[in-house]
Amino acid sequence: MTDLTNTGGSTSTYEVRSRARLGLPFVLIEPLFATLDAAIIVAAGALGGIGYQRVLGGTLEDVGFYAGLGLVASLAHVLVAHFLGLYRHNHLLDDERDGGRVLAGWCIAALIIPVVLFLFKSGDEVSRGSVLCFVSVAAAGLVCGRWMAKRILRAALLTGIIRGRRVVVVGTPAELAQFGRADLLTRFGLQEIERVTLPRVDDLLSASEAKRGEAMMARIRHVAAEEIVLALPWSAPQAVTALLGHLRAIPLPVRLLPDCAVSTVLRHQTSKSQRLYMVEVQPAPLSALDRLSKRLLDIVVATTSLLILILPLAISAVAIKLESKGPVIFRQRRHGFNGKPFVIYKLRSMRVQEDGGSVVQATKQDPRVTRVGRLLRQTSIDELPQLINVLQGHMSIVGPRPHALVHDYEYGRMIANYAFRHHVKPGITGWAQVNGYRGGTPQLELMKQRIELDLWYIDNWSLTLDVYIMFRTAFELMRPRNAY
Template identity: 45%
Template sequence: MSLSTENIQFKATAEVAGRSRTARLDYASMAPLFVLVDVGLILALSVVISFAAAAEIGGGFEYTRPIGIGILAAVAFVLTTTSRGLYKPWRMVRIVEQASAAAVDWIFTILVVATVIFCLKVGDSTSRLDTGIFAVLGLAAMPASRWAMGSWFRHAIERGAVKGRASILIGDAVELDRVVPGNVLMRLGLHEVRRFSLATSGPEATTGLSAEDFDTLKSALQFARQQRIEEIVLAMPWTNLDRLDAVRSRLRALPVPVKLLPDDAVSEILDAPRVDFGPTIAIEVQRAPLSRLELLQKRALDITVASVAVTLLLPLLAAIALAVKLDSRGPVIFRQRRNGFGGREFTIYKFRSMTVMEDGGKVVQAKRNDKRVTRVGKFLRATSLDELPQVLNVLFGHMSIVGPRPHAIAHDDEYSKLIAGYAFRHHVKPGITGWAQVQGLRGETAELELMARRIEMDLWYINNWSIILDVKIILKTFIEVLRKDAY
């Protein structure tokens, strides 16, 4: 992810950069520190649980076995976490991701411990109760510890308490403005001491370096030698290779590493996952459909949420059905054909909120003060209660709780011709709510630009899907429904 578009924005400015001079913590020591905390916590859990159990039954405390189990669990957990790159400092501040990953790693760790106990045939001399308590408490303690460490590290950076390697930034003013000092520290472990801006206008800027640029680079090299700068970061457009090569040639006079940041044109592409491609790498610009494990996770969440919703909301569903029936003539449930996963057609269910049941080659979107909307329907649409019957679509497997909102087939045919990438929405099941909806894009899309914006949000969701993102959207949906009415 680019330094200028990091999801976690720190308060790091020139003020924070200045405070870093009094920093007490070395950035390079953060990963070993996190490892030590994990190892210490796991060992402490194992020993304390065994000691408490021994005190409870009044027996003697044998410390070798719990320490052995603790060491085994610590090694398995640390190796698993390290293999996933989760001890990297820039990932530690992603608190939700870290807590979720810690839970998964701990479950794997317990499986390893159980396997080793079975293979070594020491199960008879190992307390199943102690091991079970160790597993359960660890499942709570490891994510909590990771949450606490991530919060502490984030605040340490914001306070300027973390020290990185001294560095300078060189580049064009426009690209330099995109770089947040705190992100340079977080992502690269560098403390920004000073910036040097090259000229960005005039014919010289497009063909090479101007006289002013040469003076700037000379000053930068002199400053780097005097201040013992350990690294140089470049923020320049990638499209002008001649200009970039000229800058690199001048910087070879200084024996320090030089890093080139992604420019505005390529940063979004480089945010995508990278995969090995022979001796080089390839960028995954379109992710594959969800794996079987991911589909299983998503389906489990769907069934759980939909089942709970049906159980808890049954009285409300009955009351709404009665109100719809008494308010106007027509069926209680509105049915309409929609396109689902892979473009396969299904019938969506909603509480009827209008006097019409359009489902043909032309479907007119509801507008504000639309006369077709019934009295009860106006309230249902404003509160999104008309969408509740779609929990049945979720249970039947037609839809998901979270996903791109399905549109009428007539609208699908229309927008697929007007908006690039529209068909990619069908790479996942449609949802009752979605990323676009919690970003405020609910209701009518009378202008093509609004629909294009909604589709952009849908595509982002598909390319960045995670089970944590689904949970986040579900929680934000409640807030969005209260914040903005549809019609």
């Protein structure tokens, strides 16, 4: 199903040559240009007032008034320029001289000056010459500033100082042909890091493409993308639906680019950003604000818990070392967010160190569990080192419990939507655990019920729900059911 290539390079001078991941986000270009214009106008107000007043023998006490007048005029200019589309990416990145449109916008905005003077009854106190000097200096500053800023912007794009949202582009050859890297950046603010070329639209509906679909998924997970964009004909909704069937397992937003027919029309309009014509066909599980708030809660809770529980951890470590040989910390690979593996930490409660292709869940009276380990498992003290996993960013305090890799592969084949559990970070505790599904799941039906609860948590996540689960967990620890 996939031909993993990086084709589609553009011949434009705006080709992003740098591979650096760090850089100024593309979305900040418009506010930065607006801020520059506002600063120029405020400075022009102060300089114009100073220059004219000094010639006439005035004092510097009037400078604050003219700077304030420049501040009001700058706000008016930014609004007018935004309305005229002077901050649109396509205007800022082309070689066309737009000094005339900048001057026209400033002339419209400058009309606010006599209105402000009239409203504050300051017309008689202000020299018309100083106002004209202010307007002239601002006009020259705006034109020169725009020319210099556009040159700096083009250089920043060439060196990778400014970057768009990192995306994987997936589509058919005919649709991908219209989108070079430079087009994606200048038209949509997207930085292509991988391009996946699909076969014909008719082939996307074939059931024989499953294996190639898995290869595509593996490649997308390998690159550090922020979203996925599709380049498919809008006249083939069945193909979009079929492709989404594969991509739903990846916790990234998916958007549909305008196809050839729509793009032909959009190239003739400049009043709106072309990003508005991308269709979101799969939202992210959590928004950026949601992820930030959840992460802050994780850091606060994990740090506080480690400080409070440092003594029980130390006593447990000594007890483990005295009872049996082996390391105090048990390490095992698990799948985390987006299915990426990480190493989970636990206090060792068994005499064995199972990982890889053979991991057997603990059972009642399991001979592998030590006496100290049995107590640790019943009280869940053995899970406390996972607070370090939380601080590392691999886990969350609340989320679906991570399973051993071999169990993920096994249950992933038997349970529908199992992979959706990886849409959020795994947790030390979760909605399934506080609803009685703590510990082992010897029967497939029990695992299915746990997965249903995990998916409900992802679909209904809120910060309040996380706090509620934390409190429920404290009471659940008093009832050591299914913990052995």
